[in-house]
Amino acid sequence: MNNELQTNPRFQAPPQRRDFLGIASMWSAVVALGVATLGALRLPMPSVFPESDSRAKLGPLEPFLATAVTVVPKHRIWIYADSDGLYAISAVCTHLGCIVSKSEDGGFFCPCHGSRFDAGGLVTAGPAPKPLTYLELTVSPDGQLVVDKQKETTAETRLSV
Numbered sequence: 793m794n795n796e797l798q799t800n801p802r803f804q805a806p807p808q809r810r811d812f813l814g815i816a817s818m819w820s821a822v823v824a825l826g827v828a829t830l831g832a833l834r835l836p837m838p839s840v841f842p843e844s845d846s847r848a849k850l851g852p853l854e855p856f857l858a859t860a861v862t863v864v865p866k867h868r869i870w871i872y873a874d875s876d877g878l879y880a881i882s883a884v885c886t887h888l889g890c891i892v893s894k895s896e897d898g899g900f901f902c903p904c905h906g907s908r909f910d911a912g913g914l915v916t917a918g919p920a921p922k923p924l925t926y927l928e929l930t931v932s933p934d935g936q937l938v939v940d941k942q943k944e945t946t947a948e949t950r951l952s953v
Contacts, residue, residue, distance in 0.1 A: 846942035853937050853953060863894075869927060869939060870894075877950030880939050881913050882925040892924070900924065912947055 848867050856862055856878055862871040868883040868891055883900075885892050890904040899916065900909040907918030914923045928943035929951040937951075 847938055847940045849932060850937040850939060853931060853935055856937055857953065864939075867939060867941065869941070871929075871937070871939075874950070877952040878929055878937070879945075879947075879950050880927040880929050882927055882941070884925070885920055886915075886922045886924065887918070887920040 850856070850864055850867065850871070856871050857873055860873055862873075863869075863883075864871060865883075870881045870883055872879050872881070883892050884890075885902040885905070885907055887902060887905055887907050890902050892900040892902050892907075892909065895901045895908070898911040900913065901907065902918065902920065905919055907920035908916045909920070909924055910916050912923075913926070915921075926945045926947055926949065928940045928945050928949075930938045930940070931951070931953070932938050
């Protein structure tokens with residue numbers, strides 16, 4: 793009979809508040825560590841996703857030839873005209889995909905994370921791992937300037953017109 797009383801839940805010691813708080817704090821720490829790990833694993837991945845149609849018509853060729861620099865905000869690119877022809881630089885920062893702006897010295901800067909690029913797109917400061925991307929330019933049969941945002945070129949490549 794004595795053994796029966798020891799196993800009866802009515803005669804067991806009640807759970808201690810300290811035990812509950814200890815278990816709750818352990819589970820909170822495990823959840824916080826899991827969320828932090830997921831965030832840390834996502835951080836190096838850019839938030840820029842490739843577009844399905846990488847080619848875009850920008851318009852007639854003549855206005856781009858008439859100005860030294862043309863910004864095309866819809867497609868996030870800068871079009872430059874020099875004596876050798878036309879070339880395009882992507883306005884997407886190579887760090888995390890923010891849109892860069894022109895700085896007063898002729899270069900570029902990322903307002904979000906502080907990366908700085910010179911006028912040729914080379915990294916001069918900040919967390920950006922590589923220079924801005926030069927994009928391929930072509931002319932469509934109807935005479936419009938076309939940029940392919942998935943085809944990279946070199947800084948020396950120009951569209952001769």
